[in-house]
Amino acid sequence: MGNIQSGLNQHLERLDEIFATRGDYVQTLRFMQQMADNIIRQLVGLPDWENGKVDLAEAADHIARAEYYRWLTYLILLILDLVICLVTCLGLAKQSRLLLTTMMVFGVLTLILSWASLGADLATAVGISDFCVSPDKFLMNQTKDFITADITHYYLYCSQTLPSPFQQALTIFQRSLTTMQIQVQGLLQFAVPLFPTAERDLLSIQYLLNSSEASLHQLTALLDCRGLHKDYLEALLGVCYDGVEGLLYLCLFSLLAAGASCAMLCVVPRVLRRIAARERDYDDMDEEDPFNPQAHRMAARNPGRSNLHSFCSYSSSLGSQSSLQPPTQAASNAPVSEYMNQSVLFGGNPRYENVPLIGRGSPPPSVYFQPFSNAYSPSMRANYLSMTEDQVRHFGNDLRA
Known part of the structure; x- marks a missing residue:
């Protein structure tokens, strides 16, 4: 408008x-x-929009950038939760303490991120809900320093009954x-016709x-409240309804992720304790197994513990043999007890079924026959122990003959 004013004055x-x-023309x-x-005075009376000017394109760019990072963050958090759940299930299936411990560490990290996002x-x-309770009052407080309350x-309301504050200036x-154009x-x-140079x-x-008239029509359209009020209502609907609803869904997702992480952190330690207890039980069973070579190596490293297990197994086998022995006559009990004492004294193994006859220090078979039970004496025992395997075999054949 300054260019128009300067050109008009020239x-x-x-x-x-x-x-x-010509005085009449000069008066015109x-x-x-x-x-x-x-x-010029009417245009100067309009509010100074420069103080309230906001670059909406720049604001939209900032919002789009924040939304992109927000979407990327929640996508990464979702993928991390899924990976942790899958690896935890794999660790439970394989009963791997390393995987479960690692997933516990990542579970703590996921729990922290979930609570932070929540x-x-x-x-x-x-904050958005507080704004949506009374957005009109908030905007009036923000613009009261450079825009009057009536504008x-x-x-904000754009009612047909409200007069436009720019109506008088525009009129x-x-x-x-119009008057200037007529003049x-x-x-x-x-x-x-009188002054051709003035044309x-x-x-x-x-x-x-x-x-200036075209600019007036553009200014009238810009100052009209209907377009701006429509954009204002659409922005309020997007922020106060869709925006708050989306934030509530994000809160629900963060809460579920935090709950899943808490449940995993509560379950995994119990599983680890059960796995450790089961491994201890398996170790004890392997140490008691005489056919396990690893148990023999562990027994060589821990002789005291192996002797304790041997004594316990010997006592249990001794009790089982004594309990399974049927009651017989008094004459037949003496050789059996004497044989058991013999096996203990000479280092015999209670499981004597798989040990050779000479190696286990057992008496000749004739001791279990009733007719020869009274003939077994300490001298016979000494002679039997000094005999070779062939002599024992011939001795047994003679007895059977």
């Missing part, structure tokens, strides 16, 4: 020099100058332009007035 000054001899030029000054979502949802109220602007048209009709300046003023 043309009016030249026309004032041209129409110096003064009236046109007053109309131009009146238009806190951030709740804080954002609460803010006009845009004066329109009337002043220029009269000068072109009556003054140009160029009058046509330039007419062009400036037509451009």
Whole structure:
């Protein structure tokens, strides 16, 4: 508008020099100058929008960037939760303490991230909810320093019953332009035939007035509340309904992720304790197994513990043999007890079924026959132990014959 004012003043000054001899034309030029000054005053009376100017494109870029990182963060958190669950199930199936311990560490990390995201979502949802309770009052408090309350109220509510605060200024602007155009048209009709040099300046003023009228129509459309009020309502619906609903869903996701992490951190230690107890039981069973070579190596490393297990196994086998021995006559009990004492004294193995006859120090078979039980004496025992395997075999054949 400053360019239009400066151009109009230049043309009016030249026309004032041209129409110096005609007072009526000079008076018309003064009236046109007053109309131009009146238009400038009405435009200056409009609020200073520079103080409340916001670059919506830049704000949209910031919001889009924040939304992208938010989406990426939650996608990574979801993938991490799924991987932890799958690897935890694999560790439970394989009963691997290393996998379960590693997943416990990642579970603690996921738990921290879940609670942090839950806190951030709740804080954002609460802040937006406070704004959505009374958005009109919030905006009026933010703009009260550079925009009057009637203008803010006009845009926030945009009621047909409310008068536009710009109606008076726009009306004066329109009337002043119309008056100036009428005056220029009269000068072109009556003054140009007398002052042909004034036609160029009058046509330039007419062009400036037509451009000002087009700018007036654009300004009227921009100052109308309907377009801005529609955008305001759509923004409120998007933020206060869709935005808060989305934040609540994100809070639910973070809460479920935190609950799953807590459940895993509670279950995995118990599973680890059970796996450790089961491994201890398997180790004890392997140490008691005489056919396990690893048990023999462990017994060689821990002789005291192996002797204890041997004594316990010998006692249990001794008790089982004594319990399974059927009651017989008194004469047959003496050789059996004497044989058991013999096996203990000479280092015999209680499991004597798989040991050779000479190696286990057992008495000759004749001792279990009733007719020869009384003939068994300590001298016979000494002679039997000194005999070789072939001699024992011949001795048994002779007895059977």
